[in-house]
Amino acid sequence: QGQLVESGGGLVQIGGSLRLSCTASPDSIRINYMGWYRQAPGKLRELVALINNGGRTNYTDSVKGRATISRDSAKNTVVLQMNSLKPEDTGTYYCIAFLWNGLRWGEYWGQGTQVTVSS
Numbered sequence: 001q002g003q004l005v006e007s008g009g010g011l012v013q014i015g016g017s018l019r020l021s022c023t024a025s026p027d028s029i030r031i032n033y034m035g036w037y038r039q040a041p042g043k044l045r046e047l048v049a050l051i052n053n054g055g056r057t058n059y060t061d062s063v064k065g066r067a068t069i070s071r072d073s074a075k076n077t078v079v080l081q082m083n084s085l086k087p088e089d090t091g092t093y094y095c096i097a098f099l100w101n102g103l104r105w106g107e108y109w110g111q112g113t114q115v116t117v118s119s
Contacts, residue, residue, distance in 0.1 A: 002029050002099045002108045009093060009113030012085055016117075020080040022095030022110055027076055030100040034078035035069060038115070040091040048093065049080055062088070085117045 008020040024031055035050030035058075049069040050058045057069055068081045078097075082089065095110035 002101050004095045004097055004108055004110035006095045006110040006113045009115050011116045014117055014119050016085050017083045020093055023077045024097050031075055032098040034097045036080050036093050038091040038093045087117050089117045
């Protein structure tokens with residue numbers, strides 16, 4: 001079984017920056033891609049950014065130029081650096097990983113971390 005642990009959420013000022021991290025366990029787990037979705041109350045969950053095991057990235061248009069997603073050398077941790085934050089970036093951010101759980105490949109989700117952007 002895979003498990004995702006998120007960190008870095010919180011309150012940040014408009015125009016500020018935030019760094020979200022997500023670590024998949026166990027350390028030796030096989031991962032195809034990792035990334036982040038977000039969801040505001042009453043809104044659909046939307047993609048923020050993904051990175052696959054080849055380093056290819058995918059960003060939603062609303063964060064392009066403001067967000068950078070990366071993975072560590074072990075490829076079990078994904079980091080989302082977001083700058084120039086806007087109120088519309090507010091929401092619950094969920095880490096996602098497509099990984100091998102010992103039985104099959106499947107999507108795993110973190111519990112979510114709250115990001116609030118305000119003045």
